[in-house]
């Protein structure tokens with residue numbers, strides 16, 4: 085049944101390719117308002133090749149400084165300070181220039197900042213869907229019986245929850261941050277391959293639809309049902325029910341055609357991830373600005389480089405394994421035949437990808453933590469070099485530990501022992517980071533703003549997640565708790581504790597840069613406190629549940645676990661509420677938050693940490709004072725009557741330039 089999909093995918097790819105090319109023609113159109121004297125300047129948004137193909141020169145910089153409009157027309161007249169518009173990428177999108185605006189801008193852009201934002205929005209939307217699954221799981225687990233959803237639905241929920249969170253939430257959000265900030269941090273004009281960048285992003289929505297098609301077709305079927313005839317084939321797809329690890333023989337045997345779509349979707353998303361990874365690597369190697377050498381590379385860039393290296397080696401393995409599985413299911417191959425030990429082969433292939441994957445997910449979180457923590461500690465990152473070395477060490481070691489997921493399969497005890505040793509060894513570089521973070525805070529001038537609250541909270545939760553991981557690495561312990569809620573608790577302290585927390589920290593830290601406004605600080609603190617409490621209340625009881633021996637992935641459980649399970653469910657609702665507060669804060673502050681009138685809202689100059697992305701922000705801002713058009717990212721900012729005057733209205737008492745952002749948001 086998966087055959088008709090091949091032409092479908094081909095059509096989608098052709099359409100995407102067409103879009104990318106169309107965009108390119110547009111930006112090289114000689115009648116466009118781009119200055120013909122500076123072909124290099126087209127580079128920023130049209131993805132034109134650089135004539136010299138090399139590093140940026142001073143000439144380039146002058147050119148690019150001259151046209152920070154990113155495709156918009158420049159105007160000679162200059163606005164006064166009082167007219168100063170809100171500075172932020174999301175502004176100035178509504179005016180006529182050579183660069184498309186509105187929907188067309190977002191559909192066709194190859195600008196790294198636009199694509200970064202697309203990734204962030206996509207990842208966020210997917211994360212919301214995955215979180216809905218999680219809440220549905222926790223709702224079912226409120227009672228011991230199978231009372232709310234049936235067992236099939238429950239199995240579908242934890243499968244789609246896991247897949248959605250890992251492949252369509254975490255990876256896209258980090259890729260989005262990388263897209264937006266990496267070029268700014270290394271002083272590059274854009275990513276090395278802007279159009280591949282766009283294609284990599286646009287492969288994600290179709291792959292996500294493939295992975296989660298079942299629910300969509302079912303909803304469609306029911307809608308049609310309600311008004312007309314029953315369309316039988318729309319009911320053919322059922323939610324996949326084998327868990328995110330796709331273990332055979334279950335996955336080979338499930339008749340549900342949705343499983344084939346899911347495998348294709350994962351393959352496609354792997355392709356997209358690899359494209360993104362290659363782009364990041366090439367960008368770091370070839371697009372660094374003049375002052376950026378390996379020795380002055382920032383810590384986030386190092387993390388992204390290592391992550392992309394892992395992607396390069398891990399994802400092709402998943403892609404191949406998934407195709408083998410697809411062939412087993414549809415074309416009669418026998419890669420994973422039970423008689424030949426196929427299920428163990430699957431586990432080896434899967435975890436050879438799967439363990440590096442968990443580091444692909446967590447290294448960017450480490451990078452963000454290392455990047456942002458010093459800014460709020462008033463001190464340089466302690467032991468910078470050791471953090472870089474530990475990142476690289478984790479990158480290498482992560483390919484040598486995969487069989488710790490297979491201790492219970494009856495493998496040779498000598499092999500088991502060696503995998504245990506390597507797994508214990510990989511804890512060392514992670515601990516190095518943790519101690520360096522603590523040393524960075526030590527005696528620092530700590531500013532407990534929301535980003536810092538999330539980082540400190542995240543480090544604390546990561547310690548719990550990490551230490552319980554060391555227990556799991558020990559064979560005798562793992563044999564007891566394998567497949568129980570203990571494992572669920574362990575990895576959620578990491579995936580929620582440090583991964584999601586580092587994203588929240590980043591969202592607050594860069595909020596002024598992204599939107600030109602400040603978030604509501606009180607809500608930020610409430611969000612942080614609720615999140616820290618929420619994670620503990622949700623996942624701490626699951627350690628106990630696991631130690632008491634309850635297997636995971638089951639919709640029902642014996643009554644003696646009721647209390648602990650109910651506490652966990654209450655915790656999950658606390659977490660959900662805190663995410664709601666965050667979302668409200670992000671959206672509402674975007675509309676009404678106090679306008680940031682200083683390029684340095686976090687006083688980074690004071691501690692000599694005014695890093696390159698903020699310098700870029702400052703250049704934009706100073707240029708914006710005399711020329712509001714310079715701030716527009718998707719075209720010109722309108723003349724006087726636009727954002728500028730709106731802000732003057734909504735932003736009462738904005739006389740003092742600096743005080744706005746510094747003062748706590750009162751809204």
Ligand code: HEM
Pocket residue numbers: 215218219221222242243245246247249250254326327328329572576579580583584622636637638656659660
């Ligand atoms: C509100 C936050 C979250 C809650 C309440 C939650 C809850 C759960 C629950 C109850 C399970 C099922 C355990 C089982 O029966 O085996 C689960 C599984 C899982 N979760 Fe979460 N989760 C949350 C966030 C996340 C995040 C952010 C990620 C990843 C970044 C994630 C990744 C996973 C994975 C990989 C599984 C395993 C799925 C499987 O068994 O195949 N979760 N989660």
Ligand SMILES: [Cu+2]
Pocket residue numbers: 438439442485486488489
């Ligand atoms: Cu592992």
